[in-house]
Amino acid sequence: MPRKSIGEYEISQIYPLYIEKVEKKGQTKEDLDRVIKWLTGHDDAGLARQIESSVTLETFFDEAPQIHENADQVKGVICGIRVEEIEDPLVRNIRRLDKLVDELARGKALDKILR
Known part of the structure; x- marks a missing residue:
């Protein structure tokens, strides 16, 4: 069976893992949602709808109202790769989100x- 590309995973599969990660480190689901909404421009209802609809990460980012204008300031290493050097826009946005979740889990303000 071929492996899924990163964009084929559903947000409904990834979101509970993000919640678990941040809550294990003493952060809240509300803070996680705030970070996701900052990056994607989704509001509460839009984020909930995307999760409930089990859209792929590709669709989640394609349907994002507005990737934040400061998203290019999300820098650092995820999975051994510098986020700012990723050429594929979808993969770069997914890894930006991963980086933001990591920062939240580490207790960054x-x-x-x-x-």
Whole structure:
């Protein structure tokens, strides 16, 4: 069976893992949602709809109202690759989200995460 590309995973599969990660480190689901909404421009209803609809990560980002204008300031290494050097826009946005979730889980202040 061929492996899924990163964009084929459903947000409904990934979101609970993000919640688990941040809550294990003492952060909240509300803070996670705030980070996701900052990056994607989704509002509460839009984020909930995307998760409930089990859209793929590709669709999740394609339907994002507005990738934040400061998203290019999300830098660093995820899975051994520098986020800012990823050429594929979808993969770059997925890894930006991963980086933001990591920063939240590490206890970085929200005002610093939300650049």
